[in-house]
Amino acid sequence: MSTGQDQLKELLQQNRQWVKRVSPDLLASLEKGQSPKCLWIGCSDSRVSPTTITNQPLGSLFEHRNIANVISSTDGNAMAVVEFSISLLGVPDIVVCGHTECTGVATAMIHEEGQEDPSKDHLHQWLVPTRKVYQENAKALEALDPRQRVLELGRLNVAASVSAIAATPAAKAAWANGQPLRIHGWRFNMAQGLLEDLNMTHDGSC
Numbered sequence: 150m151s152t153g154q155d156q157l158k159e160l161l162q163q164n165r166q167w168v169k170r171v172s173p174d175l176l177a178s179l180e181k182g183q184s185p186k187c188l189w190i191g192c193s194d195s196r197v198s199p200t201t202i203t204n205q206p207l208g209s210l211f212e213h214r215n216i217a218n219v220i221s222s223t224d225g226n227a228m229a230v231v232e233f234s235i236s237l238l239g240v241p242d243i244v245v246c247g248h249t250e251c252t253g254v255a256t257a258m259i260h261e262e263g264q265e266d267p268s269k270d271h272l273h274q275w276l277v278p279t280r281k282v283y284q285e286n287a288k289a290l291e292a293l294d295p296r297q298r299v300l301e302l303g304r305l306n307v308a309a310s311v312s313a314i315a316a317t318p319a320a321k322a323a324w325a326n327g328q329p330l331r332i333h334g335w336r337f338n339m340a341q342g343l344l345e346d347l348n349m350t351h352d353g354s355c
C-alpha cells in the first residue's frame with residue numbers, strides 16, 4: 150500500500166519524467182512570457198483540470214479555481230485575477246466552467262441556517278453566493294428531482310459568476326474602450342468527458 154509520502158515522491162519523480170518528454174522549445178517560449186487564449190475560471194475539483202480536459206499545453210490558459218467556481222465582487226483574489234487578465238494580459242475570452250457532480254454546489258444546497266459547524270465555517274461562508282442563487286430560484290429548483298436540482302443549480306451558479314464578471318469595472322472599461330472581451334458559461338460533463346457551451350455569453354453588447 151502506498152503512503153502519502155510515496156504519493157508525493159511520485160509527483161517529484163513524474164516531474165523529472167515530464168521534463169524529459171516536454172519540448173525544449175515550449176520551455177524556452179514559456180520563459181519569454183505568456184499570451185494565454187483565455188482566463189479559465191473553474192472548480193478546484195481534482196477531476197476537472199483545465200489544461201488536461203482541453204488538451205492544452207502550458208501557457209494556454211490563465212487559471213483561477215475555487216470551490217464551485219464562485220465569482221463575487223467581494224472576493225479580492227478573484228477580482229485581482231479578472232483585472233490582471235483583462236487589463237494586463239488582454240485576454241479576449243473568459244470561460245466560467247462548472248461541472249457535473251460538483252460537491253461544492255451540492256453542499257451549498259444542503260446547508261441549513263442554525264446548523265453551523267465551526268470546522269466548515271469558511272466553506273459555508275464561501276458558498277453564500279451559491280446559496281443565494283438557490284434561494285432566489287427555490288421554487289423552480291425544488292420541483293426537480295435531486296440530481297437535476299444540483300445540475301440546474303450548477304448552471305445558475307455559472308450564470309451568476311458570468312454576470313459578476315460582466316459587472317466588474319475591468320470588463321466595463323474593456324468594452325468602453327473597444328477591447329474584445331467575451332465571457333462564457335460552460336460545463337464539464339464528467340461521465341462523458343465532454344465540455345458543453347451553456348449559451349450565456351456576454352460580449353458587452355447588452
Ligand SMILES: [Zn+2]
Pocket residue numbers: 192193194216217218248250251252253254
Ligand atoms: Zn466542483
